[in-house]
Amino acid sequence: MKKFVNDPRQFVPEMLRGLALANPDTLRYVPEHNLIARADAPVKGKVSIVQGSGSGHEPAHVMAVGPGMLDAACPGDVFAAPPMDYVYETAKLMASDAGVLLLVNNYTGDRMAFDMGREMAEAEGIKVAVLLIDDDVAVKDSSFTVGRRGVAGNFFVIKAVSAAAERGASLEELVELGKRVNSVTRTMGLALTSCTPPAKGSPLFELADDEYELGVGIHGEPGRSREKMAGADVLVANLLDPIVSDLPFSSGDEVALMVNGLGGTPISELYLVYGIAHQRLADQGITVGKNYVNEYCTSLDMAGASITLVKLDSEIKELLDAPAEIALRVF
Amino acid sequence: MKKFVNDPRQFVPEMLRGLALANPDTLRYVPEHNLIARADAPVKGKVSIVQGSGSGHEPAHVMAVGPGMLDAACPGDVFAAPPMDYVYETAKLMASDAGVLLLVNNYTGDRMAFDMGREMAEAEGIKVAVLLIDDDVAVKDSSFTVGRRGVAGNFFVIKAVSAAAERGASLEELVELGKRVNSVTRTMGLALTSCTPPAKGSPLFELADDEYELGVGIHGEPGRSREKMAGADVLVANLLDPIVSDLPFSSGDEVALMVNGLGGTPISELYLVYGIAHQRLADQGITVGKNYVNEYCTSLDMAGASITLVKLDSEIKELLDAPAEIALRVF
Amino acid sequence: MKSTQADVDAAVRTIAQTVVDNEKAFSDLDAVAGDGDFGFSMARGFEKVLAGWDDFDRSDPGTFLTKVALVITSRIGGTSGPIWGTLFLRAGTTVKGSETVTGEQWVAALRAGVEGIKTRGGADLGDKTLLDALAPATDALEKALAEGADGPAAVRAFADEARRAADATSTMQARRGRASYSGERSIGSVDAGATAVAVLAEAVASR
């Protein structure tokens, strides 16, 4: 395994420690519950926005904490939802008079941990709501499945509800808003390589040199199909077209377009992908009103990318434009 | 090769096109000379700051263009200095009344291209200066070598001279300032894996599963030694200690500490590295006054990281603090 | 069959130690169609059980199991924390107050665990989860006891059926949990959680 890691069991705590040391004035770190929070949270009168999920998706979500974004994140171990106790403790620490909104990606483990954490917090009189995010079009949604997964598109839900929370929206309003953003957000990803969880020490799955996994999940879960490797134009088409036809997005729509790196793909390639996707949308009469090219929600060191589209309206666009500051930064 | 690439010969133009499409209002793209410039450059009365180098180091330098940072970048092909014509054309396009400062990483090809470009521009009456950056402690500097390489530390030279340029410093003052920042900046990197240039289609060098390359260059050049793989504490010590002893940095110093990912290493690991490095410096009485954890200067998809230290004084610190905005962004 | 607190103590210790010893094996099972963290998650929880071993309230087996459940849920993440926590919690609640636990009580405790897991995770038999080992193994335990088996023989019957049923999950398609995203590709490999039930039962039976 080629990684910067000491004891794999300490991978998450050591990462969080580094994050805390790098942001002493703006972040608060509670090692007992893997909690990373805004130094000034909970803010009186403002609903606290909390996201938890497994680790290994950084910058999601611990590096997305800051004014205008999350009040706190409580990650679990790599690819494992946090224990419900962490959720409960986080809800207690973040409890403001306006309440706590728990944003949860739609996975069995995460749902259970956050539902149980919410119950326990409510039993102590804290106002809590859970909002599920499920933007991944790769998964067929039916009553025989666990439903769509929450992936990189959760950035937009976080950004929008966090901006609205800063302006004093109520917990109920935020749940409505979050659902609305989630309902117009669609993502699909592909893996060029597997990823290597530190504790496993070897790649999670095998992918031949001339294959890629279309529709991969951010935990290396298989996607829709294995395909033969192809040029960037083909890869982008195979990601974008199922997204466009899913909502569907259509001519005249204005969208936010995100090209998200999965961890091992350099930003040069992400911008190359962006150019192709932007043009392909333009050819269909779909305008990119806002764009995002970077790593937002990774799968450890996996090479690959996901594309997210959000259908914009004036309210969503304005919330996405609102100022925010997080640990992930250049300067 | 597992990459988002169509024709490898079009890798750089297609990336630049994506970058331009993603930043239509703020960047200007001149395909003929691989030029990415601030839309409003040259700015009257302000020295234009230009950096060129090979591509494959993104976000350096095309994504570091913007107010408070570069006025323009003119990259060559992957790992190849730009043809001197590109430098010349860029100098002409960026010529302001205050002059043009060409920042050049100390490599044979880059020096030649920029020297020739400068000569040609000067012949047309443009005021031009070249400033060499050579922060890599891995290379022994002697008259029998080509001198130290310019690597991730060039970020600090760019940031400082760009901030000073915004405040109206003259070309001569900027050259002095840039030399001063360069003289207190030291970097060392290590590769956990090779990188794969798109046109080559296969890894540039071989590295065994239990080895890493200490002191690697950002073009995959060999470093000081091949070492047996070890835990993060050991890796960080092997990067940091030669840097500290080189300047040397010593107890009581305040530094900027950068942990720079080389392209294939996820940010989770970079923060883990940051925590170890921060602590190791603190143990020696060296205080981190500013920190940087992200990708700044990559080597395509290479897994690995470099550490940079800059000795801070009030002037440099203040220039690093000055506002800046570039294409690389989260929101 | 009558289990004293000492018997339950020994069984839980065997389970905890076996989980820790199988960290890598369990993770590798989960890597086939899941995300490879099952062994890691379980080991972190049960090593915490071992670390706090001497401090558990041992008033009676039910109380003991409940306390173990709390440690499990406080440290195991992912799907397994709530699932295994629920199993131990429901089992503990079912037998609470009894000094010793009879075979019939064990059957009831395990049934309560199965029902709790169904409610918690929304899975049913046939969805390719640990339920597909736990439920038939509990039936086998009940049958063995009804046929007059003594304690060790009854536990052995539980373990044998758990193993058979866990192996049989390889022909199933996952409909719950992370493996369900694999769709038809989940067919052909056994479920990690079901196999863990078999491994742990065999360890307890072989004591």
Next chain:
Amino acid sequence: MKSTQADVDAAVRTIAQTVVDNEKAFSDLDAVAGDGDFGFSMARGFEKVLAGWDDFDRSDPGTFLTKVALVITSRIGGTSGPIWGTLFLRAGTTVKGSETVTGEQWVAALRAGVEGIKTRGGADLGDKTLLDALAPATDALEKALAEGADGPAAVRAFADEARRAADATSTMQARRGRASYSGERSIGSVDAGATAVAVLAEAVASR
């Protein structure tokens, strides 16, 4: 030996085509101790030479070589752009104005190229660069001409020595260029630029 514009035309075309055909081979050579872009850089420049082939000013060989030099420097990046551009430029300037180029003029043109490269890149003989093939090959050309060789034989002598000298670079340690960072590890492999000189000379000699 007397080369007409037609001869020079044919030789440059052979060189350009050979560079394009050897893109991968040249890059692989550079990958051993350098950064693997030598073939790519060269091919992009010389394919531009081929693309603009019909439009070059062919007043005389000197003018023609100068124009080729401009295309090379406009498109080849890295170290090779300035180096090969300088070679063609100096050679062109040296023979400018002559309708045909004599053997002695070729020797002078190549010597001017060698000196120009030294000044431009700061390298000297023995630093393991293309100079270590170009300079001895030029000496061999001069010697062959002095011994009365005709054009083809003189070019062959140049090519043979270029090959011998290029192969001999494998025992050298690089002191210039990117390969110099490899230090002692650069010993044991031939220099990419020197080998390219040999390959191109052989192609011209074999026409």
